[in-house]
Amino acid sequence: xxxxxxxxxxxxxxxxxxxxxxxxxxxxxxxxxxxxxxxxxxxxxxxxxxxxxxxxxxxxxxxxxxxxxxxxxxxxxxxxxxxxxxxxxxxxxxxxxxxxxxxxxxxxxxxxxxxxxxxxxxxxxxxxxxxxxxxxxxxxxxxxxx
Amino acid sequence: xxxxxxxxxxxxxxxxxxxxxxxxxxxxxxxxxxxxxxxxxxxxxxxxxxxxxxxxxxxxxxxxxxxxxxxxxxxxxxxxxxxxxxxxxxxxxxxxxxxxxxxxxxxxxxxxxxxxxxxxxxxxxxxxxxxxxxxxxxxxxxxxxxxxxxxxxxxxxxxxxxxxxxxxxx
Numbered sequence: 001x002x003x004x005x006x007x008x009x010x011x012x013x014x015x016x017x018x019x020x021x022x023x024x025x026x027x028x029x030x031x032x033x034x035x036x037x038x039x040x041x042x043x044x045x046x047x048x049x050x051x052x053x054x055x056x057x058x059x060x061x062x063x064x065x066x067x068x069x070x071x072x073x074x075x076x077x078x079x080x081x082x083x084x085x086x087x088x089x090x091x092x093x094x095x096x097x098x099x100x101x102x103x104x105x106x107x108x109x110x111x112x113x114x115x116x117x118x119x120x121x122x123x124x125x126x127x128x129x130x131x132x133x134x135x136x137x138x139x140x141x142x143x144x145x146x
Numbered sequence: 147x148x149x150x151x152x153x154x155x156x157x158x159x160x161x162x163x164x165x166x167x168x169x170x171x172x173x174x175x176x177x178x179x180x181x182x183x184x185x186x187x188x189x190x191x192x193x194x195x196x197x198x199x200x201x202x203x204x205x206x207x208x209x210x211x212x213x214x215x216x217x218x219x220x221x222x223x224x225x226x227x228x229x230x231x232x233x234x235x236x237x238x239x240x241x242x243x244x245x246x247x248x249x250x251x252x253x254x255x256x257x258x259x260x261x262x263x264x265x266x267x268x269x270x271x272x273x274x275x276x277x278x279x280x281x282x283x284x285x286x287x288x289x290x291x292x293x294x295x296x297x298x299x300x301x302x303x304x305x306x307x308x309x310x311x312x313x314x315x316x
Contacts, residue, residue: 052295052299052300055295056293056295056300056302101281108287111287112286113285113286113287113288113305114283114284114285114287114288114290114303114305115282115283115284115285116280116281116282116283116284116303117280117281117282117283118279118280118281118301119279119281123299124299124300124301125299125300125301126280126300126301126302126303127300127301127302127303128302128303128304128305129302129303129304129305130288130304130305130306131288131305
């Protein structure tokens with residue numbers, strides 16, 4: 001009985017250490033949103049962001065243009081095209097417990113228009129917006145899950 | 147003499163069984179040297195006792211009575227309960243485990259893994275309540291504003307059209 005308890009404890013220790021030793025993958029959600037003051041429609045799939053968007057911006061309409069989930073391995077860039085020849089490239093450059101460091105590059109026709117590095121944790125959102133699109137602007141919403 | 151012999155004869159068995167009083171024993175011991183019959187009868191009683199006792203003693207020597215010893219040992223065990231310290235020490239006794247050498251590499255592996263992982267486990271990391279941090283941001287095309295909303299758990303990076311000939315790095 002004693003041997004069984006001790007072996008169980010050892011297995012628990014080993015399993016608790018394994019996640020720290022494995023290479024972390026970060027699941028990142030990229031949503032491309034068109035915000036405008038034309039109409040009052042809010043895309044149903046943006047309900048989780050509605051309060052945040054409403055408290056930050058004065059737009060009346062939010063439309064989801066693209067919704068992508070990318071799995072980021074360390075130092076492996078992943079690219080998602082957004083709109084009109086623009087794309088967002090995300091690279092996981094660091095990972096501590098509960099915090100992923102992501103390098104974000106937004107490109108237009110092969111030229112960088114934004115370089116940034118953010119620390120993202122589950123439940124947090126980074127919004128990158130401003131470029132004009134149609135009658136409104138484009139907002140990129142980044143969130144991570146790991 | 148006959149009366150005396152008759153009365154002594156009645157006392158002889160009590161004398162033989164050592165149940166006679168001092169007075170009776172004195173009577174018998176005075177009578178035996180002078181009465182052959184009573185002497186022979188006493189001798190007969192002694193031989194009879196020897197004849198009975200010898201096989202019984204022999205049987206007792208050969209019999210080990212295991213059930214008797216079991217009963218005694220059980221009594222000793224029940225009578226002496228270990229203290230709680232002894233019980234804990236007994237429970238924590240690792241000697242049976244250590245006898246199995248298969249545990250040695252497992253324990254060594256666990257220790258090595260713990261040593262390797264300890265810097266990761268005890269590394270000071272920002273708490274979840276800390277806001278997402280923009281470590282740097284730069285743009286050759288836009289003016290950039292960064293706003294972090296603590297309550298809403300949102301960080302906003304907003305790009306403004308750049309003024310002519312102006313470049314922003316923050």
